[in-house]
Amino acid sequence: MKIGVISDTHLKSMPEEARELFERLSKEVDFLLHAGDLGKLDFYIELKDIFKDSLYAVRGNMDIEPLATDLPEVFKKDFDGITISMTHSYGAPADAKKNAWNTLKSTKPDIVIYGHSHHPYNKYEDKVLFFNPGSLFDEDYAPYTSYGIIEIEKGMIIDSEIIRVNW
Template sequence: MKIGVISDIHANAPALRVVLDGLADRDVDQTLCAGDVVGYYPFPNEVISLLAEHDVRSIVGNHDAAVLDETPSGFSIDAKRAADWTRRQLTPESNAFLESLPMTIEETIDGREVYVVHGSPEDPLNEYIWGDEVDERALDYWFDNRPDLVIFGHTHRPFVKEIGSTTVLNPGSVGQPRDRNPRSAFAVVDLKSLSVDRYRVDYDIEAVADETGKYLPRKLGDRLYEGR
């Protein structure tokens, strides 16, 4: 069984469409999203409709939570403006979708124990977990029984590590990459072998940047060209 893994879409529908096409081309059986469905970009309802249409299972991210509730004081001015704007745009159906998202996914899929969280097992919404921080000691601290596959989001920077029998993955960001590569990121995991293939795909950044500038700070669109 193959699963698609995505994260940090941030209401970037043009990027998500290209990624969903890429996943379909690779015949994934289901797709998991590690949170931050909305925030930053101007297509929140469209993104949520696409996720529902393609049966993508997501957890909640910190920007999703900020849209549902009061925006945290720790958000940047631009992130706060985007969250507040998004809150006003959501349809009742989109709001209900975000409210339905769980904090984590912890279950057996095709015989493999899979754990998905946006931030970290200790702080599911807000803690950043970088690739070089993940080792044997970290896994033992987080888990009494290690999952076969651990999926993180939040950093917008992809990595994959094999630690003993556990594969740890951050697929990177669909909607706002921050590793100086502007192309959308996603991954495909073969659950039988726990092998991971990572992909980057182009999308119409100019269209997203132009639409963003109509409603939100222009620099949110401009940063997409640089992948930061």
Template structure:
């Protein structure tokens, strides 16, 4: 099972379509963690499980979602409601409440893969305005046999190897 995760695309359209086209054959699912700044239900988001962020002003975006993908429970949120720029502990507690194995979030524009106890946190960075690095990034998580491989890619689909990590559940 392989899931591709994007966030903070802030109005980009062609890039979202290119990512889904590039990885269509290998993806089990696509997730967008908010701040797309696109209308809810638009064609560019149709391939994604998505939530709204603090820059998504349409009221009809879900603020968070819990999705089971091939037996793995994903909690998806933008992160602004959980103070993720300061700490992951609020997000951790919410993940425990919903029984999530993997948390996908954005908001900080900082690419991150980290495990806290039995919860894997993934922030794919930003497709438009990255922080703490020059690469505009998105991520994938491949989960097989209780092992999770998180890989980051630049906007052109080239792997950013020093960001990738492997975790066990």
């Protein structure tokens, strides 16, 4: 099973190059997880049109109504024997991983997915994979634009990868 992971898109609507990427991804991944700061409702609707019921998202600190109230702060789901917990995170960007862990540790995750910092992160700590896909579109604060893919099979994390995108 392949899971696409994005965060911090901050989009009003979907640019054509993004639509092409998402349409391709929808054929390559089983699910798409968005770790918050989607942008405007129009973008979320367009993303949902592509991914249908395979899209899961949490709200971010920059999301406004109705996303701010319609999306959960925390998402938890078992994917083929692996527990994934996701939140956007909060506070100083340098504290995003720590704050995400404080929010999610009670869910006993195998994988913690978070956003907020716009900086990709893909490392194990104490047998938990901490995964931040970075920002797909931010070219000002992120070191590069990126998204992630996590591959799971029969209760094992097979691979986790940050993929750079050159727009």
